[in-house]
Amino acid sequence: MNVIDSMGDEPIGNFGLSSLYHLTYCSRAAAGLDKPAVDRLVAVAQRRNPAVGITGMLVFGSGIFFQWLEGPRDEVIKLMTSIKADTRHDTVVELTESEEVRERLFPTWAMELVEPDDVRAVLEDALSSVDDEKNAQALRRLLQQIESSEIGGADKG
Numbered sequence: 001m002n003v004i005d006s007m008g009d010e011p012i013g014n015f016g017l018s019s020l021y022h023l024t025y026c027s028r029a030a031a032g033l034d035k036p037a038v039d040r041l042v043a044v045a046q047r048r049n050p051a052v053g054i055t056g057m058l059v060f061g062s063g064i065f066f067q068w069l070e071g072p073r074d075e076v077i078k079l080m081t082s083i084k085a086d087t088r089h090d091t092v093v094e095l096t097e098s099e100e101v102r103e104r105l106f107p108t109w110a111m112e113l114v115e116p117d118d119v120r121a122v123l124e125d126a127l128s129s130v131d132d133e134k135n136a137q138a139l140r141r142l143l144q145q146i147e148s149s150e151i152g153g154a155d156k157g
Contacts, residue, residue, distance in 0.1 A: 020104060021073035022138065023080055023097040024145060026066045027089040033063075038113070041088065045111035054079060055106045061116030065089065068142060070104055095145055102134035105142075119146060 029038075038060050049055065054071035067083075069076050084092050105126065106112065114122050120143070127139040 019073070019099055019101055020070055021076050021097070021099045022068065022070040022105075023076050024066070024068050024095040024142065025080070025083070025092055026064060026095060027083070027092040029060070029063045029065060030088050030090050033088050035060075037088065042111055042113045047110075049079075049110045052079075055104055055109050055111070057106055057109060057112050057114055057119075057122070059114050059116055059119045066119075066146070068105065070106065073099060096141065100134060102138070103132050105135055105138055 042058060045058075049071075052071065052075040054069060054075055056067060056069040056071075059066040069079060080094070083089055123139055123143050123146070127136060127143070130136050130139060
C-alpha cells in the first residue's frame with residue numbers, strides 16, 4: 001500500500017523499479033494567471049500527487065508551462081486529462097510520452113516548481129549524477145526539448 005509521509009508531500013511506497021510512464025507537455029497560461037495562482041496550483045499538486053504515485057517538475061515562465069510527469073500510466077493520463085480541461089491552461093501540447101522500466105528522474109518531488117533560469121542547471125546536475133542509462137537518455141531528451149524551445153530561461157543563447 002502506498003502512503004504519504006508525515007509532511008504530506010512525498011510518495012512512500014513501492015514506486016521504485018517498475019513500469020514507469022512519463023509525459024511532457026507545454027501550454028500557454030490563461031490570461032491573467034499570476035505567480036501566486038501558480039504557487040497555489042503547485043501546492044495542490046504537492047498534496048495530491050503522492051497519493052497516486054506521480055512525481056515531476058513544473059517550469060513556469062513568460063506565460064508558459066513546461067512539465068515532466070512520471071508515475072503509473074493510468075494516473076498520469078488521468079492528470080493530463082484534467083490539465084487539458086483546466087481553464088488555467090491554453091493550447092496544451094504533449095511533447096513526449098513513453099513507458100519503460102527505469103528509476104524515477106524526480107523520486108522525491110511530488111511536484112517541484114523550477115524557475116526557467118534554473119531548469120537547465122537542475123537537469124544538468126541530475127544528468128551528472130545519474131547511473132541508469134535510461135534515466136540519462138530521458139534527461140538528455142528533456143534538455144534537448146528545453147534547448148529547442150523558449151522555456152530555457154534568460155541565459156538561452
